[in-house]
Amino acid sequence: MTSFQEYRERLLGILLELAPGSEGETERSMPEHAMDPAQGPSEEFDPGRGAPAGLYPGIAFTRPPKPEMGDLALPAFPIAKRLGQPPPAIAARWAEAVRAELEQPGGRLAGRLASLDVPITRAQPAGPYLNITLDPAAMARLVTAAVVERGELYGHAPHPTGQTVMVEYSSPNTNKPLHLGHIRNGLLGMGISNLLEAAGDRVIRVSLVNDRGIHICKSMLAYQRWGATAEGRETPASTGEKGDHFVGRYYVLFYNKQMEEQAAYASAQGIDPARFSKSALKGITDADERKAREAEAERFEKAFMEASELQAALGAMLRSWEAGDPDVLDLWRTMNDWVYEGFRTSYDRLGFLFDKWYFESDTWQAGKAEVERGLAAGVFYRNADGSTWARLEPLGLQDKVVLRADGTTVYITQDISTTIRKFEDYRMDRSLYVVAAEQDVHFRNLFAILGLLGHELAGRCAHVSYAMINLARGLGKLKSREGTKVDADNLLDDLHAMAKAKIIEAGHTETLDAIDATAEQIGQGALKLYLLQVNPEKTIVFDPEQTIAFAGDTGPAVQYSHARIHGIVRKGLAAGKLTVEELEADGFLRADRVDAGLLTEPEERDVLRLLAEFPDTVMAAARQLSPAPVANALLELTKAYARMYHQHEVLKAEAPILRARVQLALCTAQVLRNGLRLLTIEAPERM
């Protein structure tokens, strides 16, 4: 069984042998690319390797701009450059050589061209390109057979790479519920993990929970002070809230109380805090004046923090926690358990999976030991005030605190030891951190510090950065404490309701026995494909009303195509156009009942081409560590399929064509399903 990719590589090799100048030029062209030390490191982690390294490295098939020009194109530029001749002349000579071989199969290549699974029917020069047209019937047979044979693995690399990659994502805080930003993060993490697996890597999915630190103490302190009701302390069970929302409410409460405290402090000092608001600062046009005001704001903030009773209590609580105070630890465990229960519910709903959970509370102390090592090694130094710093200036970064003056750890301290722990646990070849771009500097610092400490693993770590989601209409950044976040659970509920309303409106309630399950799949499909079709480095502007839609380039449109294909098969069976005996267990038609060679309509060939290229897209996406190419390929396939079935009726066609079209539809459904699964989106069979 040959895949289109294997076929194409074989064809490329043969065509290059027929290229002008190939006999004399090969020896000279080999060495310069054969050993390029600069390529070494990137090669090691490149999941999409296997590009044809022929006689002319760097030459590869492209696609002609119009289908009638051919199926594949080779640019003649590299050869033209080497031979010092104009590209069109090269292309013309090349095409002539290919034609001669086609007409006399016993020639130079001993009939290799003629023995290909898919014969060439035309080789034509077009300007600087050699355009190749393939036999459509053979092409259709090859592509459908590949999809049928590989089934749910179509798009996956045929061989494992032997590489193990860890992907960390989600990484929530235990004091606030998940918001839209976490969904983007989780989708990227899941998508990248799925893609690397498809490329043949072994992937370990981990979540690192931020379950300790001064910010966690905020919800704890708030609960300790204001969590009592007449009936005693309230709990998620007593209020009926989801655990993470319950704790998040106390986090917001702390914030609000501290704002009150700040207002009181300001008025006692005779200061108007409105002077320091974002809008007030923005309103100052004079640069010097604004700088002065910002400095003033900073001084005020610092003075308040020093005077704040809440801040002092927070610091005391953190020290108690680090000292192992049983009461504080008890409260901490109780509240964290509430949060985890809430998280579990949300992750299950979204389909996010993890192989391993790391908790900063388990690793932070080992970070202190690493700090001691760094001090001993002279890569860290202690400041006069007692704080400990990593010397990063020689590396072009700024020195970084690794231990506070009071001896407590900071964020990066525990990340040092967590990273080491991860490598001890899994000995992976590579460790990826899917974390927002706000933390670019943090990861540069982290990897630099690990390197300074002499850890070889530093070179195996990489930060997969992505941009944040902004809200349309000036709602601002998705931060939870201001209360302007887009809460994940609420958003999913809204989408579910919208999808359900649409099902009811369309009158599909009678054919659907699981309306709620389907509505959930569609609502999530809309959100997930919307978020995944844009490249990670791009900021997403989120407008719930305008951007989550069910028509056009959307998840539901992809799901709809998938559902309709199943509808056609159901209808074909019901109408006696197809029989159950013809269907294999995997859902495809039996090979001896189908001749895909009958699929020669232009719209059918468009679909076949996209099916053929799907594995390329998956590999490219894995290489780019971005699910976006897959999302966009699915949308393209969906549109091509919709055009096709609109123009060429399946069930009313003559029996042989009917079966060929059903098989093509089934292949399309398979690829849509495979792609959607890479994106953590479900593919309903009815909607």
Added chain:
RNA sequence: GCGCCUGUAGCUCAGUUGGAUAGAGCAACGGAUUUCUAAUCCGUCGGUCGCAGGUUCGAUUCCUGCCAGGCGCGCCA
């Protein structure tokens, strides 16, 4: 001020290690089908690829500078 990211049609985005005439969706307008599920299809309209240089046979893509927006430059995480 310094660093990173982004800038493509009115809006939201694609654009495959630099390749042929830069593509979708939405919106607007006009059409198709008493359906193989209208969550569909066809057509029209819409572009100085932020600006200016440079490298190249060839630049939306690579380099430099500038402009605009975002993020970061915490003993927060």
